Amino acid sequence: MQLSDKYQPQEIEDKWYEYWIENKFFHSTPDSRQPYTIVIPPPNVTGMLHMGHMLNNTLQDVLVRRARQKGLNACWVPGTDHASIATEAKVVAKLASEGIQKKDLTREEFLRHAWEWKEKHGGIILKQLRKLGASCDWDRTCFTMDDTRTEGVLKVFCDLYEKGKIYRGVRMVHWDPKALTALSDEEVVYKESQGKLYYLRYMLEGSDRYLVVATTRPETILGDTAVCLNPKDPRYADIPENARVMVPLVGRSIPVIRDEYVDIEFGTGALKVTPAHDVNDYMLGEKYGLETIDIFNDNGTINDKVGLYVGMDRFECRRVIENDLQNAGLLEKVEAYTNNVGYSERTGVAIEPKLSMQWFMSMKEISKPATKAVLEDVIKFVPEKYKNTYRHWMENIKDWCISRQLWWGQRIPAYYLPKGGYVVAPTSEEALRLAREKSGNPNLALSDLRQDEDVLDTWFSSWLWPISVFDGIRNPDNEEIKYYYPTNDLVTGPDIIFFWVARMIMAGYEYRQLPPFRNVYFTGIVRDKLGRKMSKQLGNSPDPLELIKQYGADGVRVAMMLCTSAGNDLMFDEALCEQGRNFGNKIWNAFRLVSGWQVDKTKPQPEECRKAVEWFTHKLNRAALEMNANFDSYRLSDALKTMYSLFWDDFSAWYLEIIKPQYQCPIDGRTLEETKNFFEKLMELMHPFMPFITEEIWHAIRERGEKQTIVLARQMEAEQIDVTLLERFTLLEEVVTNIRNIRKQNNIPQRESLRLKLISDENYPEEFESILLKIGNLSSIERVSQGETLDQGFIVKTTQYFVPQSQSVDKEKLRAELEADLKYQEGFLRSVMAKLTNERFVNGAPKAVVDKEYAKKSDSEAKIAALREQLEALK
RNA sequence: GGGAGUUUAGCUCAGCUGGUUUAGAGCAUCUGCCUUACAAGCAGAGGGUCGGGGGUUCGAAUCCCUCAACUCCCACCA
Numbered sequence: 001m002q003l004s005d006k007y008q009p010q011e012i013e014d015k016w017y018e019y020w021i022e023n024k025f026f027h028s029t030p031d032s033r034q035p036y037t038i039v040i041p042p043p044n045v046t047g048m049l050h051m052g053h054m055l056n057n058t059l060q061d062v063l064v065r066r067a068r069q070k071g072l073n074a075c076w077v078p079g080t081d082h083a084s085i086a087t088e089a090k091v092v093a094k095l096a097s098e099g100i101q102k103k104d105l106t107r108e109e110f111l112r113h114a115w116e117w118k119e120k121h122g123g124i125i126l127k128q129l130r131k132l133g134a135s136c137d138w139d140r141t142c143f144t145m146d147d148t149r150t151e152g153v154l155k156v157f158c159d160l161y162e163k164g165k166i167y168r169g170v171r172m173v174h175w176d177p178k179a180l181t182a183l184s185d186e187e188v189v190y191k192e193s194q195g196k197l198y199y200l201r202y203m204l205e206g207s208d209r210y211l212v213v214a215t216t217r218p219e220t221i222l223g224d225t226a227v228c229l230n231p232k233d234p235r236y237a238d239i240p241e242n243a244r245v246m247v248p249l250v251g252r253s254i255p256v257i258r259d260e261y262v263d264i265e266f267g268t269g270a271l272k273v274t275p276a277h278d279v280n281d282y283m284l285g286e287k288y289g290l291e292t293i294d295i296f297n298d299n300g301t302i303n304d305k306v307g308l309y310v311g312m313d314r315f316e317c318r319r320v321i322e323n324d325l326q327n328a329g330l331l332e333k334v335e336a337y338t339n340n341v342g343y344s345e346r347t348g349v350a351i352e353p354k355l356s357m358q359w360f361m362s363m364k365e366i367s368k369p370a371t372k373a374v375l376e377d378v379i380k381f382v383p384e385k386y387k388n389t390y391r392h393w394m395e396n397i398k399d400w401c402i403s404r405q406l407w408w409g410q411r412i413p414a415y416y417l418p419k420g421g422y423v424v425a426p427t428s429e430e431a432l433r434l435a436r437e438k439s440g441n442p443n444l445a446l447s448d449l450r451q452d453e454d455v456l457d458t459w460f461s462s463w464l465w466p467i468s469v470f471d472g473i474r475n476p477d478n479e480e481i482k483y484y485y486p487t488n489d490l491v492t493g494p495d496i497i498f499f500w501v502a503r504m505i506m507a508g509y510e511y512r513q514l515p516p517f518r519n520v521y522f523t524g525i526v527r528d529k530l531g532r533k534m535s536k537q538l539g540n541s542p543d544p545l546e547l548i549k550q551y552g553a554d555g556v557r558v559a560m561m562l563c564t565s566a567g568n569d570l571m572f573d574e575a576l577c578e579q580g581r582n583f584g585n586k587i588w589n590a591f592r593l594v595s596g597w598q599v600d601k602t603k604p605q606p607e608e609c610r611k612a613v614e615w616f617t618h619k620l621n622r623a624a625l626e627m628n629a630n631f632d633s634y635r636l637s638d639a640l641k642t643m644y645s646l647f648w649d650d651f652s653a654w655y656l657e658i659i660k661p662q663y664q665c666p667i668d669g670r671t672l673e674e675t676k677n678f679f680e681k682l683m684e685l686m687h688p689f690m691p692f693i694t695e696e697i698w699h700a701i702r703e704r705g706e707k708q709t710i711v712l713a714r715q716m717e718a719e720q721i722d723v724t725l726l727e728r729f730t731l732l733e734e735v736v737t738n739i740r741n742i743r744k745q746n747n748i749p750q751r752e753s754l755r756l757k758l759i760s761d762e763n764y765p766e767e768f769e770s771i772l773l774k775i776g777n778l779s780s781i782e783r784v785s786q787g788e789t790l791d792q793g794f795i796v797k798t799t800q801y802f803v804p805q806s807q808s809v810d811k812e813k814l815r816a817e818l819e820a821d822l823k824y825q826e827g828f829l830r831s832v833m834a835k836l837t838n839e840r841f842v843n844g845a846p847k848a849v850v851d852k853e854y855a856k857k858s859d860s861e862a863k864i865a866a867l868r869e870q871l872e873a874l875k
Numbered sequence: 876g877g878g879a880g881u882u883u884a885g886c887u888c889a890g891c892u893g894g895u896u897u898a899g900a901g902c903a904u905c906u907g908c909c910u911u912a913c914a915a916g917c918a919g920a921g922g923g924u925c926g927g928g929g930g931u932u933c934g935a936a937u938c939c940c941u942c943a944a945c946u947c948c949c950a951c952c953a
Binding site for chain 1: 896946
């Protein structure tokens with residue numbers, strides 16, 4: 001078999017993915033095994049894979065694949081989110097490009113277009129995930145708006161309504177004038193914006209005096225219904241109790257009220273009150289029974305309530321009004337001002353606070369068990385710091401605005417009766433029954449009822465995800481939900497901790513009395529190597545599929561894993577993909593080496609091979625243990641690094657070099673067998689990180705029956721580890737390194753053998769002498785009592801070694817090196833002695849620590865003595 | 876305004892409950908090698924007063940205080 005000396009991932013990745021799918025290795029059904037479940041954070045149905053998804057899904061896949069190999073019944077449920085507002089915006093834009101306006105369509109027509117769009121673009125992202133190697137159970141793919149999930153959502157809505165937890169009412173909400181819908185608090189992002197502070201004159205009625213009011217939004221004067229002063233403000237002490245002022249330009253007379261809410265320090269200490277367009281003003285309006293004048297149309301233009309600036313956009317109006325105020329002499333001054341303005345998370349336009357009729361969900365009660373679960377670690381957050389963030393939000397939770405003035409989504413199952421009032425029911429039939437009952441009119445027809453026009457917030461379906469994917473809302477007693485729920489790990493970004501994580505926990509306790517998952521692993525944000533967020537505008541976001549094409553899925557996965565640690569942002573650098581690809585190549589070539597060996601089964605196992613096998617057995621066991629510990633504490637990057645260095649440094653650079661037979665000589669059967677065994681175990685341990693190459697090699701290294709797969713291969717259980725053996729081997733490594741250094745310093749090629757002399761003591765790893773002879777390419781190892789003039793010496797721990805030189809060595813250089821070493825050792829010894837001569841240390845520190853210091857002291861002294869001897873010999 | 880986090884080698888980060896050296900890794904750099912698995916490689920080397928200052932301790936990168944810089948979250952005084 002001729003194997004390329006470069007690993008070509010593209011040639012094997014698709015092949016194995018198909019193999020896995022065909023054989024349903026990722027498919028899970030309940031059985032007697034313990035389950036391990038992850039539900040995917042559903043990406044937007046029409047979205048494209050970006051680097052955040054790559055990170056997030058690589059992590060999930062690593063966790064799932066490892067669980068599967070540990071013999072658990074692993075189930076990773078994939079799916080997509082209908083992403084109400086985002087998808088509707090895309091469909092509206094697409095229609096607009098075809099000259100179709102949404103307002104010209106009926107709801108049914110629009111939804112037809114939307115579903116068409118979904119069928120065409122939906123699920124691309126799930127196909128992309130396969131390229132990454134994601135081992136999802138695709139048979140279970142769900143959509144937040146498919147029939148099952150929708151039924152569940154409606155059932156929950158009705159249930160919460162009946163429990164009195166969902167109510168309808170007029171409230172001040174965040175209004176998105178572009179998407180024409182209300183938003184929840186969480187969908188608003190505040191950004192610092194450069195604005196102006198306008199000082200306006202409000203003339204006092206029946207007087208020449210005026211009050212100066214500072215505002216950032218002069219256009220809202222159209223809706224002013226009062227001016228408010230602080231009662232303690234001495235500047236306004238002489239303003240009469242029942243004073244009234246004229247709204248500039250508008251000429252409306254409004255009262256001057258007094259409330260301590262007003263900050264004396266800010267602006268002029270006088271506040272204009274616009275109850276329809278500011279949350280705080282709204283509260284003042286409630287308190288003082290002020291009139292509420294809504295001056296905006298839904299799209300942010302001025303309506304005809306006041307009769308001025310009608311139809312003008314709010315920002316245009318601001319400019320024009322500034323000019324008009326100026327001309328009317330009502331503008332005192334304008335200052336530059338930086339303030340925080342809320343923007344719609346989805347459409348990016350400035351939010352307009354708006355008074356409107358919406359559906360809300362009371363959160364106070366439902367949040368209680370959810371708060372407790374996290375604080376008491378029933379659900380563990382990794383990293384823990386997010387517990388604080390979570391607690392703070394939960395303890396100050398506000399009611400959730402769940403209605404959206406959109407069409408793409410689950411329509412609110414409330415039906416209005418012709419003569420007022422409404423009923424809530426999961427189906428129109430049920431609604432009709434209730435309506436007849438409520439109205440006392442048995443002849444009421446379905447056509448008499450009018451269903452609420454609004455749909456539900458997308459998160460009102462995704463908060464049920466861990467339950468609804470197992471149909472646990474509609475059929476709470478089904479086998480699947482009982483088996484898979486609670487799920488194990490959730491991997492997601494901290495940016496949706498409130499949107500999604502917190503609400504899922506609430507739903508979990510409300511509908512299953514159990515948490516939805518046991519652990520939440522929060523990833524960081526993927527940034528570029530300069531630390532900037534990835535964005536389309538900057539063009540700094542690589543195309544994940546392009547990366548996979550170039551470096552292989554395994555390579556990109558390794559790149560993601562190398563730079564991630566829970567909760568910390570990661571600086572992604574394409575160089576990491578290169579490193580990942582190179583690692584794959586390294587594995588590939590190690591395999592080429594081993595697979596190319598001829599075997600002679602009659603040949604006895606050489607001593608150095610026997611010792612190497614013994615050593616690597618322990619090395620492998622220790623790494624496996626370390627990796628387990630890393631996984632247990634979600635240090636996934638460290639888990640990979642452990643395997644990376646085990647394979648590259650210990651297995652390739654040491655083990656394979658030791659057992660490698662002479663050119664064109666066969667290897668003995670036993671060593672080959674044990675080496676294949678190691679290789680196989682290494683592949684199994686690394687499989688969660690690099691699923692494709694490990695499967696390829698796992699099959700190539702041994703005869704495998706049909707339908708066998710590394711995906712289901714049980715990972716080795718780590719055994720007893722001989723720590724002393726491993727430590728003594730590092731002494732050997734140091735000796736070899738020193739010999740290599742001497743070769744390099746004296747330009748002695750590796751193929752030229754050397755003699756080695758040593759003054760043997762307990763720190764000479766003589767049990768590995770056969771290895772030393774081979775790796776050092778030594779012709780002999782001789783025990784002596786001292787070195788000679790022509791020898792170049794070195795010391796490992798306390799043992800002195802000498803390499804006889806044919807020609808004279810650079811004594812000055814040698815002496816300088818030995819002296820530097822001596823200086824370091826003396827300094828070190830001093831620091832040890834400082835402790836040991838300190839009575840408080842000797843008496844105060846634990847015995848083990850003190851003993852360690854004594855050991856350091858004697859080692860150091862021995863080494864110093866050896867160094868002095870060698871320096872003496874140099875003279 | 877409130878809170879959280881970060882600061883260790885040129886870069887990215889480990890360093891977990893204070894004691895394995897006078898601080899580690901990977902990448903990058905430098906030197907020598909196309910040695911028969913791998914130049915996507917091998918062998919070796921250099922590089923840090925652990926953000927500044929103070930304190931606790933026999934002992935501090937690690938604990939406490941303080942200052943500084945950066946990042947994020949929450950709140951939203953017009």
